[in-house]
Amino acid sequence: MGIFSQYMLRLARKRWRFRAFRKRRELQSVVNRTKAIKPEQILLFSTLRNERVRLPFFLRYYRSLGISHFLIVDNNSDDGSREYLAAQPDVSLWTTKASYKRSRFGVDWLNWLQSKYGHGHWTLVVDPDEFFVYPFSDTRPLRALTDWLDASSIKSFSAMLLDMYPKGPFDLTPYQEGQDPFDLAPYFDSGNYVVQRNYKFGNLWIQGGPRMRMFFQDMPERAPALNKIPLVKWDRAYTYVSSTHMLLPRGLNLTYDEWGGEKASGCLLHAKFLDTFALKAEEEMQRRQHYANSHEYRAYRAGVSTQPDLWCKWSEKYINWRQLEILGLMSKGNWA
Amino acid sequence: MTIGFVMLCHTALERASEVARHWAIRNCPVVIHVDRRVAVAKYDALVKSLADLENIRFSGRHACEWGTWGIVAATQEASMIMLQDFPTVRHVYLASGSCLPLRPVEELIAYLSERPRTNFIESVTTEDVGWTIGGLDLERFTLRFPFSWRKQRRLFDGYVRLQRRLGFRRQIPKGIMPHLGSQWWCLTRQTLSAILENPDRAEIDSYFSRVWIPDESYFQTMVRQVSDSVESRSLTLSKFDFQGKPHIFYDDHLQLLRRSDCFVARKIWPHADRLYQSFMGNEPGAQAIAEPNPGKIDRLFAKAVERRTKGRPGLYMQSRHPNENWENGRTAAPYSMFEGFSDLFENFEVWLGKATGTRVHGHIFAPDAVNFAGGEKIYNGAICNSTATRDYNPTSFLTNLIWNTRGERQCFQFGPQDNQTLIYFMAGDPNAQISIISGAWAIPMFHSNRNFSDIRREAARLQKIEAHFLNELRKPWVKARVRTWTLAEFVENPMEPLQNIVDEISPRAMRRLTEAPRLADLSGFGQFLQNLRNQGMQPALMGDFPTGDDPRPLHARRGRPYLVK
Numbered sequence: 001m002g003i004f005s006q007y008m009l010r011l012a013r014k015r016w017r018f019r020a021f022r023k024r025r026e027l028q029s030v031v032n033r034t035k036a037i038k039p040e041q042i043l044l045f046s047t048l049r050n051e052r053v054r055l056p057f058f059l060r061y062y063r064s065l066g067i068s069h070f071l072i073v074d075n076n077s078d079d080g081s082r083e084y085l086a087a088q089p090d091v092s093l094w095t096t097k098a099s100y101k102r103s104r105f106g107v108d109w110l111n112w113l114q115s116k117y118g119h120g121h122w123t124l125v126v127d128p129d130e131f132f133v134y135p136f137s138d139t140r141p142l143r144a145l146t147d148w149l150d151a152s153s154i155k156s157f158s159a160m161l162l163d164m165y166p167k168g169p170f171d172l173t174p175y176q177e178g179q180d181p182f183d184l185a186p187y188f189d190s191g192n193y194v195v196q197r198n199y200k201f202g203n204l205w206i207q208g209g210p211r212m213r214m215f216f217q218d219m220p221e222r223a224p225a226l227n228k229i230p231l232v233k234w235d236r237a238y239t240y241v242s243s244t245h246m247l248l249p250r251g252l253n254l255t256y257d258e259w260g261g262e263k264a265s266g267c268l269l270h271a272k273f274l275d276t277f278a279l280k281a282e283e284e285m286q287r288r289q290h291y292a293n294s295h296e297y298r299a300y301r302a303g304v305s306t307q308p309d310l311w312c313k314w315s316e317k318y319i320n321w322r323q324l325e326i327l328g329l330m331s332k333g334n335w336a
Numbered sequence: 337m338t339i340g341f342v343m344l345c346h347t348a349l350e351r352a353s354e355v356a357r358h359w360a361i362r363n364c365p366v367v368i369h370v371d372r373r374v375a376v377a378k379y380d381a382l383v384k385s386l387a388d389l390e391n392i393r394f395s396g397r398h399a400c401e402w403g404t405w406g407i408v409a410a411t412q413e414a415s416m417i418m419l420q421d422f423p424t425v426r427h428v429y430l431a432s433g434s435c436l437p438l439r440p441v442e443e444l445i446a447y448l449s450e451r452p453r454t455n456f457i458e459s460v461t462t463e464d465v466g467w468t469i470g471g472l473d474l475e476r477f478t479l480r481f482p483f484s485w486r487k488q489r490r491l492f493d494g495y496v497r498l499q500r501r502l503g504f505r506r507q508i509p510k511g512i513m514p515h516l517g518s519q520w521w522c523l524t525r526q527t528l529s530a531i532l533e534n535p536d537r538a539e540i541d542s543y544f545s546r547v548w549i550p551d552e553s554y555f556q557t558m559v560r561q562v563s564d565s566v567e568s569r570s571l572t573l574s575k576f577d578f579q580g581k582p583h584i585f586y587d588d589h590l591q592l593l594r595r596s597d598c599f600v601a602r603k604i605w606p607h608a609d610r611l612y613q614s615f616m617g618n619e620p621g622a623q624a625i626a627e628p629n630p631g632k633i634d635r636l637f638a639k640a641v642e643r644r645t646k647g648r649p650g651l652y653m654q655s656r657h658p659n660e661n662w663e664n665g666r667t668a669a670p671y672s673m674f675e676g677f678s679d680l681f682e683n684f685e686v687w688l689g690k691a692t693g694t695r696v697h698g699h700i701f702a703p704d705a706v707n708f709a710g711g712e713k714i715y716n717g718a719i720c721n722s723t724a725t726r727d728y729n730p731t732s733f734l735t736n737l738i739w740n741t742r743g744e745r746q747c748f749q750f751g752p753q754d755n756q757t758l759i760y761f762m763a764g765d766p767n768a769q770i771s772i773i774s775g776a777w778a779i780p781m782f783h784s785n786r787n788f789s790d791i792r793r794e795a796a797r798l799q800k801i802e803a804h805f806l807n808e809l810r811k812p813w814v815k816a817r818v819r820t821w822t823l824a825e826f827v828e829n830p831m832e833p834l835q836n837i838v839d840e841i842s843p844r845a846m847r848r849l850t851e852a853p854r855l856a857d858l859s860g861f862g863q864f865l866q867n868l869r870n871q872g873m874q875p876a877l878m879g880d881f882p883t884g885d886d887p888r889p890l891h892a893r894r895g896r897p898y899l900v901k
């Protein structure tokens with residue numbers, strides 16, 4: 001990589017940061033409890049819209065991992081999500097009516113909040129339907145992982161998005177508030193992921209899983225990206241470029257080993273395919289606020305209306321992180 | 337007689353205080369050194385929390401940057417206090433603030449009183465150590481290191497390079513034989529006092545204060561001068577990873593640590609409440625004194641390091657994406673590729689599956705379909721049979737297939753009409769067994785009912801592709817197990833090559849093939865090739881097929897052909 005392209009990336013980073021700075025005006029504070037944040041605490045950042053039914057389990061899950069404070073942007077919910085979140089003692093909430101798409105799918109908003117409140121903290125950026133699993137997550141709190149990453153001078157930790165789905169149609173069993181979504185959707189694809197390198201940003205581009213298999217098998221290049229780097233020791237100079245898929249400076253994207261070894265990594269279990277999905281797809285089609293002209297949702301809708309069953313006889317049923325490790329979806333690296 | 341602990345602390349002082357108290361109330365004096373860079377308030381809190389114990393001392397504070405003299409100076413000063421203030425101490429044990437006693441201290445005392453004159457200190461000559469990071473071993477003693485390794489890494493590395501280039505050497509003082517070893521030791525009063533009261537100590541210290549990482553060499557070297565009974569191992573269980581930083585123990589290591597029978601372990605994660613709770617409450621057991629046996633833990637950490645440095649062969653995922661030729665195995669397991677066999681034999685897949693007991697696919701790289709074994713639409717690991725998905729990234733397709741079916745050998749058919757992207761990948765893969773009957777692609781054409789001009793054009797195209805592949809397979813970088821025959825050669829004597837291939841796929845079967853696959857009907861094939869020639873296309877890959885002289889009657893026979901040996 002030449003000096004020129006390095007400089008262009010630097011400019012791009014500055015541009016994204018400035019954009020986030022501009023977009024801060026769109027955020028309106030509902031409750032701000034950030035004074036309670038103490039040094040060394042792990043913070044979670046999220047954007048959401050109409051996720052009321054998912055929130056109780058989401059908060060419970062991440063509290064039990066050891067998240068101390070949730071910083072959430074509510075994109076104009078009208079199902080009570082805002083009121084519910086505002087009442088939580090460890091949540092700071094902002095709300096906005098502005099366009100999700102024009103904030104680059106929430107990235108600008110969160111980049112701003114992270115640069116303001118996340119500097120020097122380990123920050124986890126996830127959607128309300130993403131559940132972080134890392135090596136030893138059943139016996140060691142998240143703090144153990146971040147302490148180890150600190151000791152190893154590692155600044156970012158990757159977690160591939162793993163789409164989970166039920167057996168049978170999505171709406172066979174409705175999701176109840178507070179329920180573990182993976183009781184309903186415990187299946188995943190274990191070995192059909194396509195990996196290639198993005199030389200510009202230095203990250204890996206991973207596609208595959210049930211979405212590629214069912215909805216994008218004839219246009220795989222349009223299948224959604226599954227590579228994510230949600231856990232970062234944040235510095236205000238950093239910025240997410242596109243969702244949590246990649247960051248700048250690009251050194252943060254090097255979460256994989258190039259010389260044959262395995263670095264430690266985790267997974268984000270993606271509880272997207274529940275009964276709420278059809279509704280969501282319909283709504284998003286109306287709003288046209290999603291990535292690439294909602295191409296993804298259009299493909300799903302075509303699939304959903306014919307009642308797809310993502311399950312096949314090779315689907316694996318989720319047990320725990322060790323299973324994902326053995327299947328080669330994540331790795332302990334040298335953490336033992 | 338008792339044992340005294342010297343503790344070096346810099347973080348998690350509450351845990352250090354807990355451990356110090358544990359030892360002190362069991363009548364083992366403790367001298368604590370706290371890094372000067374720790375805030376005064378924290379230090380004061382530590383002093384206050386231990387104020388009620390009269391056999392705890394605090395020594396003068398030094399800044400202990402890793403790799404510098406401060407740690408040794410701190411150890412010396414604390415050890416002096418230990419020897420002066422507590423005359424009953426016979427062994428001095430150097431520990432850190434993140435150490436955890438795994439066995440009751442009474443057992444340690446009993447263990448040491450059986451070995452009253454032994455010094456436990458890992459001490460190895462520089463030629464014999466394999467664990468130094470960054471290649472500095474003897475050079476630790478002969479170069480100068482004025483720059484901080486942590487903060488001024490470039491200057492540090494640059495200055496080392498410069499000294500190497502200039503051939504600079506510091507003189508090692510006379511009588512000093514450099515030894516290295518773990519920083520955590522347990523020395524007898526005699527040995528320790530001999531080191532500390534050495535008449536030349538000022539000179540030696542001034543030399544060592546400019547050695548790199550003196551805490552791993554000062555006592556390790558000096559002990560060889562003053563004592564004969566050195567047991568070169570550390571009583572502290574401490575494992576290092578490939579970067580030279582210590583592995584950390586967590587709650588889930590509890591059973592492993594219990595069974596290790598080591599006396600002290602480091603380093604413990606400060607929030608590992610269960611570990612601290614269970615080991616601090618330890619009372620002396622009734623069982624005999626066991627020797628420390630960290631074998632299991634060694635294996636666990638050795639595995640972790642191997643995973644980090646070598647990884648699992650054939651795995652491509654979010655945190656392992658090796659550069660070309662750094663894969664440590666391009667694919668996860670051996671597999672076989674057959675070119676031309678299914679053209680020459682009828683039902684070759686079924687026959688091979690029976691003969692070897694493996695999964696035999698059709699042409700999985702065919703342009704119009706992914707022909708998995710048994711006509712499956714979705715295969716292991718939920719690989720789908722979409723050609724678009726396969727052609728989007730054929731390498732991922734193949735490596736996934738092999739990875740997902742680990743433990744079950746995969747065989748598949750290939751041919752010049754298929755997607756050729758992977759020929760280089762497979763040719764360079766030691767796991768690939770490539771068997772080619774060149775020119776066999778002409779047989780289906782021969783049987784087909786197409787116009788001859790189309791056949792001629794297609795034959796020319798396929799011949800070019802196959803010739804290219806064969807040519808690549810002769811390159812010096814090829815690592816696959818390659819076997820090629822021309823069609824004529826193979827038809828002459830098909831059983832021997834088949835036997836070889838089958839033996840290689842399932843070496844343990846060791847039985848003769850009894851059933852041969854059935855050859856396609858080749859009568860008139862020589863004439864067909866001649867026709868191609870007459871039309872101006874030169875079929876070169878089939879070997880020598882004389883016109884009119886059709887192959888032997890083996891395949892003309894009806895019914896199931898059996899081979900009698």
